[in-house]
Amino acid sequence: MALQPAWYSTQLRAELALRNRSYARGRTHVESYGSAPVxxxxxxxxxxxxxxxxxxxxxxADKxxxxxxxxxGGRHGNFFDxxxxxxxxxxxxxRRFDKVHAQAARSLPKPQFEPDRRWRELDSCMxxxxxxxxxxxxxxxxxxxxxxxxLGVDTEAVPIFGWKARVPLANGRSDRTEIDMRFGSLLVEAxxxxxxxxxxxxxxxxxxxxxxxxxxxxxxxxxxxATTRRMQASEFPENESQELESLxxxxxxxxxxxTSFRAPGEAGYxxxxxxxxxxxxxxxxxxxxxxHDERRPDLREEWxxxxxxxxxxxxxxxxxxxxxxxxxxxxxxxxxxxxxLKYGIAAPGQTSxxxxxDDHFDLP
Numbered sequence: 001m002a003l004q005p006a007w008y009s010t011q012l013r014a015e016l017a018l019r020n021r022s023y024a025r026g027r028t029h030v031e032s033y034g035s036a037p038v039x040x041x042x043x044x045x046x047x048x049x050x051x052x053x054x055x056x057x058x059x060x061a062d063k064x065x066x067x068x069x070x071x072x073g074g075r076h077g078n079f080f081d082x083x084x085x086x087x088x089x090x091x092x093x094x095r096r097f098d099k100v101h102a103q104a105a106r107s108l109p110k111p112q113f114e115p116d117r118r119w120r121e122l123d124s125c126m127x128x129x130x131x132x133x134x135x136x137x138x139x140x141x142x143x144x145x146x147x148x149x150x151l152g153v154d155t156e157a158v159p160i161f162g163w164k165a166r167v168p169l170a171n172g173r174s175d176r177t178e179i180d181m182r183f184g185s186l187l188v189e190a191x192x193x194x195x196x197x198x199x200x201x202x203x204x205x206x207x208x209x210x211x212x213x214x215x216x217x218x219x220x221x222x223x224x225x226a227t228t229r230r231m232q233a234s235e236f237p238e239n240e241s242q243e244l245e246s247l248x249x250x251x252x253x254x255x256x257x258x259t260s261f262r263a264p265g266e267a268g269y270x271x272x273x274x275x276x277x278x279x280x281x282x283x284x285x286x287x288x289x290x291x292h293d294e295r296r297p298d299l300r301e302e303w304x305x306x307x308x309x310x311x312x313x314x315x316x317x318x319x320x321x322x323x324x325x326x327x328x329x330x331x332x333x334x335x336x337x338x339x340x341l342k343y344g345i346a347a348p349g350q351t352s353x354x355x356x357x358d359d360h361f362d363l364p
Contacts, residue, residue, distance in 0.1 A: 003298035005196050012295050013038075013126060013193045015344055020125040023342050027077035032107045039125040040101070041077030042111055078123055078130050080338045083137040093137060096129065096161050097122055128192035131343065132181055132291070133161060135327065138335050142183065146330040152287055152320065157184030165280035168209040175208075177276050187284070189277050191292045191299050197273040199223045205269045214282050219309035220275065221302070224265035274306045278319065287318040293345070294323040 013036065020039035021031075028044045031037040076084045087093045101108065101119040108119050122130045136142055136159045143156055163182035166174035181188040191197075205211065269275060274290065281288035292299045303321055310316045328336055329347035339345040346352040 003301050005298040005302075008296050008298045009193050009195045010036075012293060015295075016125055016193065019342060019344055024077060024125075028113060029077055030109050030111065032103070033109070034107065038107075040108055040119055040123045041125070042114065042117065042119075042123060043074055043076045045074040076123075078125060078127070080134045080138055080335055082139055082335075083134045086137045086139055087133060090137075093133065093161060096133065125342070126193045128190045128194065129161070129180060131192055131324065132188070132190040134338070135324075135331065135335070136181065136183065138332065141331060141335070144330060147327070148184075150322065150327060150330055151183065151186055151289065153184040153186050155184055159183045163187070165276075165284065167276055167280045167283055169207055170209045170211075171207070175276070177280055179277065179280060182286075185286050187277060187281050187286050187288045189273060189288070189290050191290070191296065196299070197271040197302060199225060199268050199270045200272040201225050201266050201268045205272060205275060208276070208279050210279055210282055214279060214311060214315065215275070215309045216311055217309075219305075221270040221305045223268050223270040225268040226265045271302050271306050274303055278306065278310060278315070281318060282312075282315055287320065289320045289322055291322050291324065291327070294325045295344075 017037060017039065021037075024039050024041065028042045030040055030042075032040060075081050079087070087096075097120050099121045101121050101124065111117050111119070121127055122133070124130070141147055142159055148154070148156070160182040161180065163179045165177040165179050165187070167177045168174050179187045180190045189197075206217070211217070277288050277290075280286070290299070290303045292303075300321060307316065307319050310319065324339070324343070324345045325348055328339055328345055331339070336347065340350075340353050344352045
C-alpha cells in the first residue's frame, strides 16, 4: 500500500510546531496565522530584551562550553549558537539568508522589533535548509571523520549550501538546478516537513541530455500535472469530454459551479528533485544522498522508486539515503541536545525528550 505523504508531513509539522512553541519562549519569534501555526524566529542582538517573554529554556550552549558562544551580532532562535556564529563569519553561508520566506506577506505578522526586516526561509522552524546548516555549520562537524565516513566523503571539505549544479540539457545549455548541499564529492537533498519532491511536465524532465542514459523512463514514478486554473465549459475544444457538450451551448444559463471544470492535466514525472539530483550526480561524478527524518517513511519510499529506475549499477551504488537521526549519533553532545529539544531528533537507540506541550500531542 502506498504511503500518504501529506499525512506524515502533517504529523511531523504538528510535532515541530509544539516543540518550537515551547523552545521559543524567551526568544524573538512570531507565530504564523492559521489553524496550524508555524514558529518563525528572528536574529537577536545583545541589546534585545523583552521582559514579557519570560526566561528562555536552558540552551545546550549554556552548559557546554564546547558548543560555542553567541557571536557579537547576537544569536538566532532557529540556530544552534555555534552554527550561527560560524554562519555569520562565513559570507557564502550568510547569503542563504537572502531567500525571502515565500508566505511572509500572507501568513506572517510583521516583526514589531524590526519593522523593515523581511522574514527569511531560514527563520522558519520547518526549514530543512536551516536544519542542514545547524548540523554542518557547527564547527568540528564537517571535519569529523565519523561524520564523513557515515556520508561516504573521503576527504575534508567545506560544505557548500545552494550549490549550482548546472545539469546539462539536450540543447547544449544547462539548467539552474540548486542542490541543498555539496560536501566534497557528495550532493545532498535535505527534507523535513515538505510533502514531496515536486513534479514536472514530462517534456521538461526528458529535456535533460543524459535522461535516457541514466534512467529507464518506464520505471520512474509518473503523475499528472494539473493546469494552473479552472476553465469554463465554453473554453473546452470540441474534442473534450462529451459530458460537457450540453453546457457549451449557453454557458451563461448555468452557475459558475456547474460550468467550471478542471481541464485535463499534462503528463509528468513525480519526484523531480530526486531525478535532477541523480542527473547532477551523474554529470559531476559525485555521490547523491537523500537526507530525511525517520518519521517520513513516505519520502524514503519515493527515493527507492527513483533509485530502482537508474540503469547504471556503478551510479546506483553512489546513491544513498540517511536520516537526521542516524547523523545525530556522530554529533557533539550539545548539538545533539539542541536537535532533540527543537526537532525531536534523537540518535538511534535514544528516546527523544518530551516538552510540556507534548501531553497534548500523541508523539510516536
